[in-house]
Amino acid sequence: MKELGKRVLGFFNSLRLTVALLILSILLIFAATLDQVHLGVWGVQEKYFRSFFIFAKMRGLDFSIPIFPGGYLLAALLLPNLLVAHFLRFRWSLSKSGIWLTHIGLILLLVGQGLSGLLQKDNQIRVDVGQTRRYSESFRETELAVIEVTRPDYDDVVAIPVSKLEGKESVQHPMLPFRIRPVAYYPNAQIRPRSQMPSPLPSLATAGVGPEIAVEPAPVTYKPDEMNFPTAYVELLAPDASLGTFLVSAMIVEPQEVTYQGRTWHLILRAERDYFPFTLTLKKFTHDIYPGTDIPKDFASTIQLKSDDKRDDREVRIFMNNPLRYGGRAFYQAGYANNDRTSVLQVVSNPSWLIPYVSCALIALGLMIEFGMHLIGFFRRRTAQARNTT
């Protein structure tokens, strides 16, 4: 066992491994940059960097095989390589403190990037002047929201990630008196009224709007200007009976109603939402352009921020490069629409957002100490030389 541990550490202690991983990283970035033409930024990030392997389909094979290490795998090897080499090769001493801090800063940077990739959420808010918002919506992720609307003053939401509908396993939740059985799932599909289709296939839906709608599955798109519309058939199964099979789709914007045992739910497949314990009301949106051109000079949203606990009720101004940081989220001015009546804010929540700042500070400090000590040593030597010659 001890021998195995030594061999593992020997593997990670290798400088050859470092060089090999760096070369693979360069190749990965090069290939990803080229493929960005086909997949767009998001698609490339998912395929090349937020994966352990790059998969490809080979001729004659029905399934994909891994052909190259992905970003996660390279980082997962590079990090222990750095750690093991550092701890085995360097011993703590005051004279090495600069190197130590620089290395720790680098390690922290890698860890922070990994955490950001895993924990960061990028959402957006579209708000018209005079409107109030208390949630943001995901750019990419979709959820099946089962909303109990029985109560007059509030709604109870069970938000099921769309990934749960991909399998065959029923979804059960204590807040729901029925199970949700995935019948079919399409990561991207167009829907049309059946009456407009020449010969639509029979519908799997038996309730809601589904029986009137034809589904046309479409390939998943990664293009930045196109969206995927996940679509699914789900059957609601109460203990005593089936409540029907519903068609849910990100293209259907009106919720479908289900009533059981005197309670009513709305069923809707929608962009994943992140609710805030505060509200944002857009009071004013300004959009300045450079005179004589259409080039934006500045665009800014004046927002009334009101927290549910009544601690905050203040006006804030969000403009380019000046985000609002509040409630663990950063609100950036991202765009505008509808002849400047709608403001688009990007909402980033990243619990590890401070790590890159800390690691950069550590690296800078480490380098200052390292080079400072060299400089002091240089001056000392020069002073000593001067004394010796005089």
Added chain:
Amino acid sequence: MHPQKPLLRPYACLPLMALLLGLAGCKDREIRTYRTPKEAEDAVAQAPASPVAAPSVAQAPERPQWQTPGLWKEQQATGMRFASFTVSDGNGASADISIVNFAGSGGDELANVNRWRSQVKLPPIGAEALPSQVETLSAEAGDFSVVDLNADQAEAGKPPARLLGAWLHRNGKVWFFKVMGPAELVGAQKDTFVQFLRSVKFPGAGTPSTGGGAAANTNDLPKVTPAGPDLSNMPTNPTLSAEATLKAASGSILLWNAPPAWTVKAASSMRKGSYALGAGGAVDLSITAFPGDVGGPIANVNRWLGQVGLPPIEEAALPQYTSHMEANGLVFFIADTGSKEPSNPQRILAAVVFWQGNSWFFKMTGPTELVAQERPGFLEFLHTVHTP
């Protein structure tokens, strides 16, 4: 080089690696539950004038408002439809009006147009022909893309079909508005449809509407009137927008109620209303409006006499052809070319009313016998003409 003695046991970094790999494997999302304040039907409509004091309402799907033309009968919106209407011509023919919304761009525009074309039995077009098929209509809600698809051929036993379609991209959604039915009826509804599109508003994006979430009907005609006037100049609710108020103030508006037996024909830019009357629809009734007095009574009568092949008359002979009638506060000048020449094969019976700087012409043209038969109905119809 022999490694120096490390500060930490090298195994110490293994749990960190395991933690990171474990985190990487935990990307799958879990079910979340939360409680939210009630979603308002319309967050904007409920927001008070001062946005500072806006209530904490969650976002509800954007719901447009519009003015429903008087002859459109609202239907229950089923399935994917956001709203649904029908309009009929009184002879059993009816057109279906639907409003549907989808998230996203609604797919390829060419595919949408070709799908609509297939519904009226028109062959598909290529991308190069698309710009010539699609017109842009700028309205308060945004820029509508509008198509008018008129079938060349009718299906066996059915009248040729026509489809008026429009779509509007807004806030990541696309709204489709469609009128489909018999070509004549749909054609007669074209101006009404355009006016309807102009009336579409999204609360919060512009002037707030006084109407509720459902369509507001500002027409005083019965909604189920089977046939009636072209409503393209229907006055809009003066509280709605400055543009609508200006138009109503400067334009001449008249309303009427056509008998169910009259067949609605396609209106044109000249005709405010168009109907077919009599056996086989041989009598044409047109309703037009022109600024000023259009030459006065003698010029009009002589023009009509010429149109039915009769010689002009002197002004002194005018009373032999004309009469006056008053209804709903309007004074009609009525001219009948058949008054002195009942044997002439063609006959024109026309009524002119001067209203708000415009001469409104209600003119019936057709075979003399048929026009004579329709005369009582025509005079009765004039009694329904009134101001807004």
